[in-house]
Amino acid sequence: MVTRFALALSVLAALALVACNPRSDDTGGLDVRIVSIAPDPAAVGDATLTLEIRDLEGAPVSGATVEVEGTMTHAGMEPVIVATEETSDGTYVTQDFAFTMGGDWVIIVRAILADGSTAEQRVELRGVQGEMKMDMNSDKAKEGN
Amino acid sequence: MATLRAHQPRQRDLLDAPVVGRFLRWKHARTTLQAVLLAVAALILYDGFWGPQLAPKNLAGVLPWVHWRGFVVLALLVAGNLFCMACPFMLPRRLAKKLLPADRPWPAWLRSKWLAIGILLIFFWAYEAFDLWASPWLTAWVVLTYFAAAFAIDGIFRGAAFCKYVCPIGQFNFVHSLVSPLEVKVRRPALCGACTTKDCISGRYEPKQESGAPGLAPAGVQPSLLRQPGASGNAPTRRHAGASALPSPSGHSGASRNPELRGRPDTADEKPVSLKPDMDGDGRLSRHAVGSSIQEELTGQDAVREQGSAHHTGARGDAPHVGHSGVSRNLSSPDTEGQTHAAATIASLRAQAPDKPHSAGLRLIQSGCELWLFQERKVGNMDCTFCLDCVQACPYDNVGIQLRAPTAELRRLDAWRSGVGAVVQRTDIAALVIVLVFAAFVNAFGMVPPVYALEEWLAAALGVRSEPVVLGVLFVVGLIALPFALVTLAAWLSRALSGGQESLGETVTRYSFALIPIGFGMWLAHYAFHFLIGALTVVPVAQSFLADFGVPFLGEPRWELAAVVPDAWLVPLELLLLELGMLVSLTVGFRIARQQHGSAAGAARALLPWAALILALFASGAWLMTQPMEMRGVILG
Numbered sequence: 001m002v003t004r005f006a007l008a009l010s011v012l013a014a015l016a017l018v019a020c021n022p023r024s025d026d027t028g029g030l031d032v033r034i035v036s037i038a039p040d041p042a043a044v045g046d047a048t049l050t051l052e053i054r055d056l057e058g059a060p061v062s063g064a065t066v067e068v069e070g071t072m073t074h075a076g077m078e079p080v081i082v083a084t085e086e087t088s089d090g091t092y093v094t095q096d097f098a099f100t101m102g103g104d105w106v107i108i109v110r111a112i113l114a115d116g117s118t119a120e121q122r123v124e125l126r127g128v129q130g131e132m133k134m135d136m137n138s139d140k141a142k143e144g145n
Numbered sequence: 146m147a148t149l150r151a152h153q154p155r156q157r158d159l160l161d162a163p164v165v166g167r168f169l170r171w172k173h174a175r176t177t178l179q180a181v182l183l184a185v186a187a188l189i190l191y192d193g194f195w196g197p198q199l200a201p202k203n204l205a206g207v208l209p210w211v212h213w214r215g216f217v218v219l220a221l222l223v224a225g226n227l228f229c230m231a232c233p234f235m236l237p238r239r240l241a242k243k244l245l246p247a248d249r250p251w252p253a254w255l256r257s258k259w260l261a262i263g264i265l266l267i268f269f270w271a272y273e274a275f276d277l278w279a280s281p282w283l284t285a286w287v288v289l290t291y292f293a294a295a296f297a298i299d300g301i302f303r304g305a306a307f308c309k310y311v312c313p314i315g316q317f318n319f320v321h322s323l324v325s326p327l328e329v330k331v332r333r334p335a336l337c338g339a340c341t342t343k344d345c346i347s348g349r350y351e352p353k354q355e356s357g358a359p360g361l362a363p364a365g366v367q368p369s370l371l372r373q374p375g376a377s378g379n380a381p382t383r384r385h386a387g388a389s390a391l392p393s394p395s396g397h398s399g400a401s402r403n404p405e406l407r408g409r410p411d412t413a414d415e416k417p418v419s420l421k422p423d424m425d426g427d428g429r430l431s432r433h434a435v436g437s438s439i440q441e442e443l444t445g446q447d448a449v450r451e452q453g454s455a456h457h458t459g460a461r462g463d464a465p466h467v468g469h470s471g472v473s474r475n476l477s478s479p480d481t482e483g484q485t486h487a488a489a490t491i492a493s494l495r496a497q498a499p500d501k502p503h504s505a506g507l508r509l510i511q512s513g514c515e516l517w518l519f520q521e522r523k524v525g526n527m528d529c530t531f532c533l534d535c536v537q538a539c540p541y542d543n544v545g546i547q548l549r550a551p552t553a554e555l556r557r558l559d560a561w562r563s564g565v566g567a568v569v570q571r572t573d574i575a576a577l578v579i580v581l582v583f584a585a586f587v588n589a590f591g592m593v594p595p596v597y598a599l600e601e602w603l604a605a606a607l608g609v610r611s612e613p614v615v616l617g618v619l620f621v622v623g624l625i626a627l628p629f630a631l632v633t634l635a636a637w638l639s640r641a642l643s644g645g646q647e648s649l650g651e652t653v654t655r656y657s658f659a660l661i662p663i664g665f666g667m668w669l670a671h672y673a674f675h676f677l678i679g680a681l682t683v684v685p686v687a688q689s690f691l692a693d694f695g696v697p698f699l700g701e702p703r704w705e706l707a708a709v710v711p712d713a714w715l716v717p718l719e720l721l722l723l724e725l726g727m728l729v730s731l732t733v734g735f736r737i738a739r740q741q742h743g744s745a746a747g748a749a750r751a752l753l754p755w756a757a758l759i760l761a762l763f764a765s766g767a768w769l770m771t772q773p774m775e776m777r778g779v780i781l782g
């Protein structure tokens with residue numbers, strides 16, 4: 001009986017081992033930054049996100065077709081998916097983007113580069129304010145990887 | 146019996162429904178439902194561990210936190226404890242019962258809801274502190290831990306210890322199913338009075354064919370009765386093989402455990418059962434069915450001497466008496482009452498095969514209730530998992546899933562309930578109720594901006610920046626200290642205003658059940674919100690999941706699919722659910738007060754503080770729902 005119990009525990013331990021690391025997402029070899037959000041701080045409603053896309057050497061990535069998807073960290077919300085317009089070398093501005101709920105957002109940037117290759121990167125945007133503006137959040141909208 | 150039937154029209158019963166009823170009567174109905182949810186759980190585990198670590202894109206983010214929670218509360222509202230009925234954690238647990246000893250009694254000092262309350266508190270805290278809703282990986286770990294805990298606990302301990310004493314989901318369902326419209330219940334109580342075998346609790350056995358045990362009669366049934374006309378071995382049976390001296394109300398032939406009268410072989414569990422004390426088949430009855438084992442359990446601290454023994458059935462009318470050999474009949478507790486009956490049946494069966502005491506050749510063909518809810522004495526839904534073992538086990542088709550007034554059982558708080566006792570005497574159940582009621586509001590409070598301001602203030606006041614610590618303080622206050630203070634104050638005022646004679650603790654316990662509807666209304670409003678705005682998100686997430694395996698399904702994932710109702714409906718709908726909860730709470734509270742104080746005026750005075758608490762909870766809920774929602778994780782950075 002002890003053997004059976006040990007066997008059962010071993011199976012569980014094996015499961016635990018294979019599951020010990022979550023999958024990391026492919027960053028696509030690009031450096032994507034949100035350089036500005038209007039309004040600032042980010043709040044529910046229409047918003048304009050300005051992105052800067054550079055390669056690993058720091059050179060701006062031009063001529064790409066860039067799509068921006070905003071989704072929340074909580075499941076169950078319809079994501080906001082919009083196109084962008086390149087306003088200068090490596091700088092892209094979203095068209096018709098809107099935050100539909102306050103809270104933590106993830107901005108997913110998908111790019112089809114001029115050479116046809118694709119890349120995707122995620123940027124966390126925490127603390128988008130709800131409809132009721134609160135001073136405590138004024139320094140909360142921040143970017144990061 | 147015909148007279149009995151004529152004067153007791155059957156209540157509306159889900160088992161009589163054309164399609165659903167037929168399905169639920171099927172022997173493999175529960176296993177089928179469990180298999181479906183097991184497959185869903187497997188998907189959650191796979192995607193949670195190896196899928197994209199973004200909750201809205203992962204089945205482990207969508208299915209548990211949007212769909213499962215919504216289905217659970219909606220099922221409780223319109224039907225009953227359907228999740229426990231289809232619980233996937235019970236399939237590995239069934240395996241554990243076969244692989245592992247499962248012969249230890251659950252420790253007496255843990256035979257209450259306190260452990261489950263502790264786990265619930267930890268879960269509610271962890272949910273916020275580690276943003277479980279935002280982490281598919283952690284969600285998968287929670288699910289895996291659940292499987293492992295159910296497997297280990299029920300592999301070590303007998304009965305359904307995990308469901309009854311540990312499972313936090315089960316406790317949530319048990320409490321809120323007290324206001325559900327369906328109840329697993331005896332159809333004709335008088336028929337149970339004449340039943341001597343109590344298959345609903347002891348399970349049904351039949352002799353193994355190869356054993357050749359001649360004419361082994363079931364406990365308490367006279368062999369002569371088994372051989373009555375119409376109960377022949379060739380008589381067709383619908384599904385039961387239980388022995389009966391009684392005419393079957395559903396037309397069963399009364400085929401028996403007697404090999405001469407055995408029912409259809411397709412009803413048989415192939416697992417042979419031996420009656421040797423240290424051996425078993427199913428892992429529940431036979432191993433500890435002998436008197437010594439039962440006595441051992443009865444010496445636990447919750448084994449209380451029961452007042453009166455009328456419920457020890459088996460000696461009513463002209464029915465033969467069950468020989469409770471080796472079992473002390475005047476010792477019974479909520480937990481052990483069913484075991485007493487089970488032990489009596491098994492002991493009696495053993496006594497009929499004295500020449501083969503340890504290999505009587507019986508095999509279990511249907512388990513009885515593993516949560517020790519003896520149908521004849523069962524009241525309400527507390528601790529009932531809707532597993533339908535009792536429905537399957539009863540040879541007289543005398544257990545149904547009956548429609549009832551949703552709060553009907555809250556009028557019977559003083560009634561002795563098999564496997565539970567009188568809930569009005571169970572401070573642990575009252576504490577569970579209170580924690581769940583306040584958790585409904587604290588959980589929703591975690592999603593509106595004022596909580597962030599409170600966290601910032603608290604962090605500054607405590608001089609800490611650790612979010613788990615700050616949340617820990619908030620949860621201790623919100624789920625323990627504040628509820629304790631409020632219900633104690635309400636009880637004190639209630640006694641002072643009405644001149645009530647009950648102790649403060651008894652008053653708290655009694656009136657806590659009036660809070661269930663308002664708490665359930667809040668859970669409904671919250672989880673229905675997530676479900677209604679995100680029900681269709683499972684479509685693109687499933688499309689994306691399949692696409693990862695190179696299986697395109699209906700084209701590109703349709704991420705625009707999400708809500709099933711317009712946004713404008715949500716707040717009115719949430720408020721409606723909360724208002725319904727408040728009104729039902731006030732009604733239940735008034736009924737409780739009337740039962741205690743008789744006059745309407747006295748009841749009103751007793752209810753007043755509790756009504757104020759219910760209204761305060763309603764106001765809190767309404768305020769929360771009208772706040773802008775923010776789904777945030779890290780607050781303190």
